[in-house]
Amino acid sequence: MSSLKPVFTSLREAQKRLALQNREQKDEALRAAAAAIDRDRRAILAANAVDIKKARFDGMKEALLDRLLLDKQRIDSIIAGIETVADLEDPVGRVKSGWKTPSGLFIEQITVPLGVAAIIYESRPNVTADAASLAYKAGCAILLRGSSAALESNRALTASIRAGLNAGGGIGDAVALAGSGSRDEINKILRARGCIDVVLPRGGREFIRQVVENSRVPVIETGEGNCHIYVDESADMNNAVDIIENAKLQKPGACNAVETLLVRREALALLMPSLAARLAKKAELHCDAESKAAIINAETRCRTGEFVPSHKGLVIKDAVEEDWKTEFLDYVLAVKTVRSLDEAVNHINRYGTGHSEAILTGNIGAAEEFCRGVDAACVYVNASTRFTDGGEFGFGAELGISTQKLHARGPMGLEALTTIKYRINGQGHVRE
Amino acid sequence: MSSLKPVFTSLREAQKRLALQNREQKDEALRAAAAAIDRDRRAILAANAVDIKKARFDGMKEALLDRLLLDKQRIDSIIAGIETVADLEDPVGRVKSGWKTPSGLFIEQITVPLGVAAIIYESRPNVTADAASLAYKAGCAILLRGSSAALESNRALTASIRAGLNAGGGIGDAVALAGSGSRDEINKILRARGCIDVVLPRGGREFIRQVVENSRVPVIETGEGNCHIYVDESADMNNAVDIIENAKLQKPGACNAVETLLVRREALALLMPSLAARLAKKAELHCDAESKAAIINAETRCRTGEFVPSHKGLVIKDAVEEDWKTEFLDYVLAVKTVRSLDEAVNHINRYGTGHSEAILTGNIGAAEEFCRGVDAACVYVNASTRFTDGGEFGFGAELGISTQKLHARGPMGLEALTTIKYRINGQGHVRE
Numbered sequence: 090m091s092s093l094k095p096v097f098t099s100l101r102e103a104q105k106r107l108a109l110q111n112r113e114q115k116d117e118a119l120r121a122a123a124a125a126i127d128r129d130r131r132a133i134l135a136a137n138a139v140d141i142k143k144a145r146f147d148g149m150k151e152a153l154l155d156r157l158l159l160d161k162q163r164i165d166s167i168i169a170g171i172e173t174v175a176d177l178e179d180p181v182g183r184v185k186s187g188w189k190t191p192s193g194l195f196i197e198q199i200t201v202p203l204g205v206a207a208i209i210y211e212s213r214p215n216v217t218a219d220a221a222s223l224a225y226k227a228g229c230a231i232l233l234r235g236s237s238a239a240l241e242s243n244r245a246l247t248a249s250i251r252a253g254l255n256a257g258g259g260i261g262d263a264v265a266l267a268g269s270g271s272r273d274e275i276n277k278i279l280r281a282r283g284c285i286d287v288v289l290p291r292g293g294r295e296f297i298r299q300v301v302e303n304s305r306v307p308v309i310e311t312g313e314g315n316c317h318i319y320v321d322e323s324a325d326m327n328n329a330v331d332i333i334e335n336a337k338l339q340k341p342g343a344c345n346a347v348e349t350l351l352v353r354r355e356a357l358a359l360l361m362p363s364l365a366a367r368l369a370k371k372a373e374l375h376c377d378a379e380s381k382a383a384i385i386n387a388e389t390r391c392r393t394g395e396f397v398p399s400h401k402g403l404v405i406k407d408a409v410e411e412d413w414k415t416e417f418l419d420y421v422l423a424v425k426t427v428r429s430l431d432e433a434v435n436h437i438n439r440y441g442t443g444h445s446e447a448i449l450t451g452n453i454g455a456a457e458e459f460c461r462g463v464d465a466a467c468v469y470v471n472a473s474t475r476f477t478d479g480g481e482f483g484f485g486a487e488l489g490i491s492t493q494k495l496h497a498r499g500p501m502g503l504e505a506l507t508t509i510k511y512r513i514n515g516q517g518h519v520r521e
Numbered sequence: 522m523s524s525l526k527p528v529f530t531s532l533r534e535a536q537k538r539l540a541l542q543n544r545e546q547k548d549e550a551l552r553a554a555a556a557a558i559d560r561d562r563r564a565i566l567a568a569n570a571v572d573i574k575k576a577r578f579d580g581m582k583e584a585l586l587d588r589l590l591l592d593k594q595r596i597d598s599i600i601a602g603i604e605t606v607a608d609l610e611d612p613v614g615r616v617k618s619g620w621k622t623p624s625g626l627f628i629e630q631i632t633v634p635l636g637v638a639a640i641i642y643e644s645r646p647n648v649t650a651d652a653a654s655l656a657y658k659a660g661c662a663i664l665l666r667g668s669s670a671a672l673e674s675n676r677a678l679t680a681s682i683r684a685g686l687n688a689g690g691g692i693g694d695a696v697a698l699a700g701s702g703s704r705d706e707i708n709k710i711l712r713a714r715g716c717i718d719v720v721l722p723r724g725g726r727e728f729i730r731q732v733v734e735n736s737r738v739p740v741i742e743t744g745e746g747n748c749h750i751y752v753d754e755s756a757d758m759n760n761a762v763d764i765i766e767n768a769k770l771q772k773p774g775a776c777n778a779v780e781t782l783l784v785r786r787e788a789l790a791l792l793m794p795s796l797a798a799r800l801a802k803k804a805e806l807h808c809d810a811e812s813k814a815a816i817i818n819a820e821t822r823c824r825t826g827e828f829v830p831s832h833k834g835l836v837i838k839d840a841v842e843e844d845w846k847t848e849f850l851d852y853v854l855a856v857k858t859v860r861s862l863d864e865a866v867n868h869i870n871r872y873g874t875g876h877s878e879a880i881l882t883g884n885i886g887a888a889e890e891f892c893r894g895v896d897a898a899c900v901y902v903n904a905s906t907r908f909t910d911g912g913e914f915g916f917g918a919e920l921g922i923s924t925q926k927l928h929a930r931g932p933m934g935l936e937a938l939t940t941i942k943y944r945i946n947g948q949g950h951v952r953e
Contacts, residue, residue, distance in 0.1 A: 108893075109893065109894070188915065190915060194904060194913075201896075203926055282733070282734075286927070287926075302737055305733065305734055307927045325949065328949035332950075334951075335952055339952055460942075461541065464636075467943040467944075467945060469946075469947065470944075470945070471946070471948055472626060472945055472950035475951070475952040476945060476950065476952055481626075481952065482622070482628060482943075494718055494940040495741075495928045495940070498942070498943075499941075499943045508927070509930050509931075510892075510897070510898065510899075510900060511898060511899040511900070511914075512899075512902075513904055514901075514903070514904070515901065515904025515905075516903055516904075517757065517760035517764065517903055518903070518904035519766075519767035519768075519771075519907070520905050520913065
């Protein structure tokens, strides 16, 4: 494979020029990039067809093929995504704070572009356009390293974006594709200290771990979400069933889907029977003894004439230690009984990945204690964990969801691609 | 050496408890720590005397011995430092932003403690107290790994701080010393991913580079400062001489001292003769041909009767490429002539370390262009680079000066030890 050095140099040069562009110039270039994709639809779809054909030949699963696939509607949505980013406020040049020192120095903290970013991502081609447009708007150059399965699609998309940026008076070189598809390319990116200012890896736990351990470039970890919902006895149980169903079933493969339900003992009888009925035939439960009993007992009561919705067709397995650690990304929900809010918080801080955690409660004190005690990017009160998303948060698009604490936490939009610069104005000031 | 594992566990546990303390509780504990140091003066000075004796025996240079030395006045200043931190606003629990989504979810971005930090630092014992108090105030636990030369001093200081925090109703275990003095200890800290949330290395370029390359824990780089002052022809030259003298001579060993002076060609004759006179016998200049000529020519004019201050006793050497790359940390100033502001900015972005850069000018457009073009933590207009300092910025104390762009940039005070958490309040919200 060829060296990435010329690409690094070109990105750095492009970023320096891009940093000097104002909002109007950046937005015009972005809109031209959106127009170029619109114009190049046929070529992009043709390139995608090549990727799909190859992937099918290689035996890729249908679910993954679907992620890779582009069609008219998806290209519409890619174009709309770029236009949304163009509409966002400029994250650069904002004065975050400012003050005068006793001797009269005026200090301002101003947002500036982070520099050159690299993103290593899975097969969805829309990430190519999202990441490129967010980076451009933030004044950053970006190296895109998509899945080799999406190589032709990404080549076509990147070519359109670069041509569009140039046509709109912008700087096409600020967006580059690491296009060899080789594994070694990733190592070169991770070693490019000084050339790349930050690497954003997206993918599974093992991949992220490898990146973190091998990278000499600062990394922002994303994605892994072992998310919990804790239900106490004061929760609105109808709401609770709706929220749990949404958090588990709406998109089980998403990182913000719930994996373990923690139920306060006193809430078991109120929640479990109707939850069991709702999830029957839709999800498998891995229950501890008490939560399982709450379902079975309800069934027993049902037989004796009390009204309880049936959970016929529900698969219940006995939960094991491994369940608490697992991000199922599937139609599986682990259920654990806890004796107190404290136990729930401790369980979450022990097994959670710092992504999204929710409490369902009617008690204001419990909500406060939960939010304070849980160490995670997003803590929810009476809402589904599925809202952890740049789009839902109003960021326009996202680069990923940071599960680390340094620099960016939670959904990463434009702000994650900025840093600050202090500007200090004196009148001949010297230090005493 | 013994394992650091129990220390890591104890720090994590302490941090969890500390995160729940309010400002009043934290400040009371910090004031008690200051009181404990006041009470334990004799033991601290005795411990320091042991370090000094050993260092002298080992042949440590006087300048370094001075950094290591504690006396009554320095202990006063350590105590005052802790009290200043206690007086600072709580950086935790601030709502940085908040908004409602279209569906009525209320999202707030709230500051929270970063977690467990580690600082690896040089021999000045005051850093022990500064770092411990800043971390405590930010709700973080901290592992202190000072120079082995300061081991006894740091043991005594840390013991007082821990005892004081406990006596003040606080959590002494939130402050721990990595006290074996062995080199291997540093490697254990750098590998403690999951136990330590961030490492702050302080020291020379080579040490920082090693830490960055070997650490699996996120690192914030600090310290290296190859700082520049650029003088254009519109600058007030009397001011310029004052500022350059201050930036070079007030404390040449500091990372914010100026190392290279960039002079616009048109300003040479206005600046160099009086600067040469001011720095004569105080600093050595490494000049390029033109800036050297500007001094020599002035001398010639002087002999012919024109008034020019003498630069008798000034040592001028011819500048070489290596000079532009060097952080002298000494009474040496490199001088380079540039043809334009653009050339100055390019020189700085090529050779600078992103620390502190200044322009001296009377031209508002030049100031703007310089501040926009230079990529550094701090950019100054008509002021000495020596102001880059947590104390001067009003942060109370500092953990170091970040020269990287991720998370923290410039002087790091309390804010650098915080991260954010999103708190999202719904009323049974599910995602569509």
